[in-house]
Amino acid sequence: KNQVEQSPQSLIILEGKNCTLQCNYTVSPFSNLRWYKQDTGRGPVSLTIMTFSENTKSNGRYTATLDADTKQSSLHITASQLSDSASYICVVRRNNDMRFGAGTRLTVKP
Amino acid sequence: DAGITQSPRHKVTETGTPVTLRCHQTENHRYMYWYRQDPGHGLRLIHYSYGVKDTDKGEVSDGYSVSRSKTEDFLLTLESATSSQTSVYFCAISYDSDGYTFGSGTRLTVV
Numbered sequence: 032k033n034q035v036e037q038s039p040q041s042l043i044i045l046e047g048k049n050c051t052l053q054c055n056y057t058v059s060p061f062s063n064l065r066w067y068k069q070d071t072g073r074g075p076v077s078l079t080i081m082t083f084s085e086n087t088k089s090n091g092r093y094t095a096t097l098d099a100d101t102k103q104s105s106l107h108i109t110a111s112q113l114s115d116s117a118s119y120i121c122v123v124r125r126n127n128d129m130r131f132g133a134g135t136r137l138t139v140k141p
Numbered sequence: 142d143a144g145i146t147q148s149p150r151h152k153v154t155e156t157g158t159p160v161t162l163r164c165h166q167t168e169n170h171r172y173m174y175w176y177r178q179d180p181g182h183g184l185r186l187i188h189y190s191y192g193v194k195d196t197d198k199g200e201v202s203d204g205y206s207v208s209r210s211k212t213e214d215f216l217l218t219l220e221s222a223t224s225s226q227t228s229v230y231f232c233a234i235s236y237d238s239d240g241y242t243f244g245s246g247t248r249l250t251v252v
Contacts (some may be wrong), residue, residue, distance in 0.1 A: 065240070072245070074231050074233075074243030074244050075184075075241075075243050077241070080240070120183070124239065129186070130183070131184040133181055
């Protein structure tokens, strides 16, 4: 069983709408959590990093939350754009070991 | 992606043949990694390097070997390719083993 579970696996929304992606993890001990965006045919690119003491962090229209007690994180995308169509990957670090979720495939339609 | 390039971008090879993928960086980062990405799975670590000639195995290292003779180059070799090694391979670099910069990937098909 993967130590980082993401939901939903895929999501289709209309341009301009908001959406929230979920990441639950069992990785322990926890060092940090990152959200990556992966465009089709490209490598993942870091969007944000969350440490244990951080609850919320924003990067433009992207807002990540972390609840270290329940081991859950979410990525909220506001006012989606067509360019947001991509896979979003949650990565949890444990010491020097990275654990990757399988990703959520987001499609934004006009 | 700035500072890291993978070659080739696409390759089709036959079962049983050796294949070498190359990762080249211009950032002088100490850490380099090879991952594979398959549908339904998160990126899985094959091998990594923490310096010239210093490498170690990841969680899916069977059937793969690596070499790092220079800081800038990290080679991944499939000694005898199998169909189960059909995948997209990503190289990543890191200054401090934390934040990664990924290459654009190599799509390998073993027929």
